[in-house]
Each structure stands twice: as C-alpha cells, then as structure tokens.
Amino acid sequence: MHTEHDLITTPVTAALLRGALDVERTGQGVLPHRLPARARAQNTDGQLAMAEAQPSGVRLAFRTRARTVELDTLPTKRAYVGLPPRPDGVYDLVADGALVAQGSVTEGRVIVIDMTTGSAEQRPGRPGTVRFTDLPEGDKDVEIWLPHNETTELIALRTDAPVEPARETGRTVWLHHGSSISHGSDAASPTAIWPARAAALAGAELINLGLAGSALLDPFTARALRDTPADCISVKIGINVVNADLMRLRAFGPAVHGFLDTVREGHPTTPLLVVSPILCPIHEDTPGPSAPDLDSLSEGRLRFVAMGDPAERAAGKLTLGVVREELARIVEQRAAEDPNLHLLDGRELYGEDDHAELPLPDGLHPDAATHRRIGARFARLAFTATGPFRTASGRP
Template sequence: MDTEHDWINTPLTADLLRGALDVEHTERGLLPHRLPARARAQNTDGQLAMAESQPSGVRLAFRTRATAVELDTLPTKRNYVGAPPRPDGVYDLIVDGRLAGQGSVTDGNVMVVDMMAGTAEHRPGPPGTVRFTGLADADKDVEIWLPHNETTELLALRTDAPVEPARDRGRRVWLHHGSSISHGSDAASPTGIWPARAATLGGVELINLGLGGSALLDPFTARTLRDTPAHVISVKIGINLVNADLMRLRAFGPAVHGFLDTIREGHPTTPLLVVSPILCPIHEDTPGPCAPDFSGMSEGRLRFVALGDPAERASGKLTLGVIRDELSRIVKQRSAGDPNLHYLDGRDLYGDTDFAELPLPDDLHPDAATHHRIGERFAQLAFTADGPFA
C-alpha cells in the first residue's frame, strides 16, 4: 500500500459495479459474474464457467475528488503449457469519459492449461494492487474497467477522498451477446474490446455477454437476456457453433427461433439486432470442429485449423456461409411480424478487404487494431441515424 496518502477504505458493494449481472460474496470480497446464479447452476461446461467469471465490460464506477486510487484484487490468470507466459490483464482508468491510466496486477492465481492433454491445474497465488495517482483534485466520474480476460475477485478500494456511486447518466443500456470475439480475445485492454469501443461511440452503457467459446444458443443464456433490462439488444451467432461442431442445420434453425422467442418474452418490442459471423476464412465453407495447431507454440504462435470436410455440408454440417444464409432467412421471416428485429451481416464489420489488410493472427480471432475497426463499424451501422439502434 502507498503510505503517502491518508487513505479512505470504501466498502466494495454491488452499487459500485456496472456491467455485472450478479455478484458473489466470497471470504475476501466480491466476485463479479456475467451470468446470474440460476444460469450458472444449469451449466456444466468449464469453458463457460471461466468465461462468464472473466469481467469483460465490467467496471467500478464512482464519483470522487481523489487524487489517488488503489484497488486490491485477486486475479486468476491463464498460462498454457509449452507457450510463453501470457501478458498480465490490464485495468483501464477512465476519468470523465477519457482514458487516464492503465495498470496491472502481477500476482494472483494461475490456471495452467495443457491443451494437448486437455487438463487444467489451479495454482493459488497472492492478491495484488493496481494503483493510479496524480489525478486532478476536483470532482470527477471515475471508472476502473476490469481485465476482460482475467477472473477478478475484488478485495478492497482505497482513495484519498470520499467515494460515492456514479450518477445515472441517463444513457440507454445496450445488452450484447456473442463469442470470444465479443468477449475481447486478443484486444489490448478492456476498453479496447470492440463492444466497449462501439458503446463509447454510441453513447450507451454496455452489458457484455460475450462469452469466449460459449455463444452456443444455450437456453439459460437466452433467459438471461430475457430477464436483463435493456434498451437495445444484439446477439452475434455462429462461429462457436461451427468450431465446436455442436449441431446440424436441422437443429440450428429451431434453436435460433427458440433463442429469439425467449428474448422476446421479456423484450417484446426492444430493438433486437441479429449479427452473423465476421469473415473467418478457415470456416467460411469448411465445417468444424476447430482445433489448435501446436507447432508454433514454443515461439508464442498458436493457430487454429478447421478439421471438417466441405462435402459434409450436404449432410447438414454448419459453416459460416450456411449460418449466414439461415440467419438472414430467419430474420426476414420473423421481421414480417416483428418490425424491431434486424439483421447485420458480420462481413460488414470485417470482410475480405479487412482480412487482406488486417489478417486474423491465429486464423480465428482479431487483433487489437481489428477490434477498434469492428467497434467503429458497429457504431456506424447500428447507432447512427439509419441504424436499428438510432
């Protein structure tokens, strides 16, 4: 702890958090969740459990005139056997709407993943502190965006001036669901993930249900979307269903209808945007499953390959092309009786020209620059005057 300041300890409570749908009270503090307890109780998949506990889009939000802020956390990091250590997660400090600092917690638990063996080992570690100093001695709105890719238990908040929960800015709430790309894979920081960038440009409050590897049309996710208050909603569907090789075309169509039906039970007239996958050449015409290529792991390069056979489309296997056609058909069919339902082709966010300039580094996920581009494109297409969220 920095001893140069007269610290005030502010109890960590749910009213200081935005973007979390549930808060678990642990022995040490608070653990934000992006799925409610009821949904978590119905899940048996470790990948989803990890993804929903990683606080993508979750931020502490408060008003203060403090010049120094310290946050104690216990992160859970991931390292992969045979690969160089992953960089520490980033905390973004936003003051009055602008990025004012970044930091990391180097300590914490570590989940050691052996992708070849399919195992994971949890190694406990100590908590750490991220601190921001030199802030203006004036009333200001402060947000600390938590690392989008590290489960983060919140232990203590210290400031050198009193803190109160952030004021309601009267902004609309945008509820978004998608895959690891929406979660923020390979983005540089939590405000650099494409949904956060789009939310900033669109002037909305983000609730991000981007769940790495887990946009799989799960009914409990649909019920979560149904039960979460929002002014506009988007669902990005497709890539995980292909790379998990989870279902065939016969099941996909009814599953999409059911997912949308459930959302509409709670949001009958809310603008709802269905977004198909961005361009991903390995899966455009080749079904899953998708598998990692370990040949470059020791040099820090991980790539993904599609293991399906294009001929299997005839038996109902899904590709991104098949999914786009079906989503377009479903939205067109439903929109005749639902004028607030809209469709966006993901290739309008990232397509062939973008791939030529900014290829996917691992053949599956966009890099930091591409996250910015996708966010700017989405804001332009969804939030401007002609967009469905205008």
C-alpha cells in the same frame, strides 16, 4: 505521498459495479459474474464457467474528488503449456469519459492449460494492488474497467477522498451477447474491446455478455438476456456453434428461433439486432471442430485449423456460410411480424478487404487494431440515424 493508512477504504458492493449481472461474495471479497446464479447452476462446461467470471465490460463506477485510487484484487490468470507467457490483464481508469491511467496486478492465481490434452491445473496465488495516482483534480466520474480476460475478485477500494456510487447516466443501455471476439480476444485493454469502443462512440452504457467459446444458443443465456433491462440488444451468433461442431442445421434453426423467442419474452419491442459471423477463412466453407495446429504449438505459436470436411455440409454440418444464410432466412421470416428485429452481416464489420490488410493472427481472433475497426463500424452501422438502434439512442 499517501500511505495506505491515510486512504479511505470503501467496501466494494454491487452498487459500485456496472456491467455485472450478479455479484458473489467470496472468502476474499466479491466476484462479479456476467451470468446470474440460476444460469451458472445449469451449466456444466468449464469453458463457460471461466468466461462468464472474466469481467469483460465490468467496471467500478463512482464519483469522487480523489487523486489517488488503489484497488486490491485477486486475479486468476491463464498460462498455456508450450506458449509464451500471456501479458498481465490491464485495468483502465476512465475519468469523465477519458482514459487517463492504466495498470496491472502481477500477483494472482494461475490456471495452466495444456491445449494438446485439454487438461487444466490451478495454482494458488496471492492478491495484489493496482495503484493510480495524480488523477485529475476536482469532482469527477471515475470508472475502473476490470481486465476483460482475467477473473478478478475485488477485495478493497481505497482513495484519498470519499467516493459515492456513480449517478445514473440516462444513456442508452446496450446489451450484447457474442463469442470470444465480443468478449475481447486479443484487444489491448478492457476499454479497447470492440463492444466497449462501439459503446463509447455511441454514448451507450454497455452490458457485455460476450462469452469466449460459449455463444452456443444456451437457453439459460437467452433467459439472462430476457431478464436484463436494456434499451437495445444485439446477439452475435455463429462462430462458436461452428468451431465447437455443436449442432447440425436441423437443430440450429429451431435453436435460433427458441433463443430469440426467449429474448422477446422480456423485450417484446426492444430493437434486437442479429449479427452473423465476421469473416473467418478457415470456417467459411469448412465445418468444425477447430483445434490448435500442433505444428504451430510445437514452435511456440498458437494457430487454429478447421478439422471438418467441406463435403460434410451435405449431411447438415455447419459452416459460416451456411450459418449466415440460415440467420438471414430466420430474420426475414420473423421480421414480417417483428419490425424491431434486424440483421447485420458480420462481414460488414470485418470482411475480405479487412482480412487482406489485418489478417486474424491465430486464424480465429482479431487483433487490437481490428477490434478498434470493428467497434467503429458497429457504432456507425447500429447507432446512427439509419441504424437499427436509432430509436433506442434517442435519434428520430
């Protein structure tokens, strides 16, 4: 058995990371970010700051013959007042494309969130180690997918054989932006979030800008998409704008146009897919905001309810139905001059029949089984021979 002293320590640098747009050096090590520093400097929202620092889709990628791999990290976990403890984040180790090991780090900082008051308190914690042993023999491409729902400072990588940065795969680079559903919500592990499943099925290289609670048409997010090289791009728009009750129809349409205009500045002909919201019954015809159901919270369960009034649609309040209609109108209008712009109705990923079989446990977020289903459907609808990403994925 190897001890820590037998192992080779390799500094964690940007060269070993995939799926991050920026890497911040901290007192402990490095912190991957999914928005660049310039975007972070323009943000004042704590929810987005937390979401972009959670490394959904971010992975260490290297080539090695090591059979033992250790990773020291300092996680930042979340706890909610009155709710059961959340499970520790999962690290997925993938070797030559196959998931071969999983682990967690139990130590770390904790942010304690009170959903009734909106307050949050951070409690200090210490680093921990996730250890993988008995990996397959011989040279192999290894990816360690970081927990999609835990901020993760990377401190040290140790192995029993040398590592070198992963080779370029030549695979299609797919850049995706969306809400907590794209971020991973209640998926089982980082390779099981629906964008990761879709990317694996399509043989694509994922950059995931799914930002929980934060797909709000922010101009700095559009600029991040504009400036990130990609072969195909998707933007999933709607649920956060509704459940934050952020804007009215008058503002929404121009904001979508502006967001797409900015993306197109950097990707004028790249296949660009606008995805409207999946089915979410509480907001289909009822505007936001959404809020935790206090009765459920008092019972130790989390459920969300829509606080708006359907009659307010007449005053321009947004519902998912209104959003889908407006997105369809905008894409149809723009596609007349932009043949590489496409629309996918989110209900093709998760609709009425799916909800009857696999309801959203908290009223907003899909469970693990639903993530698998959405991932498979997106791969089939977007990447196959008749899909909008067929040319990006090398299909005629």
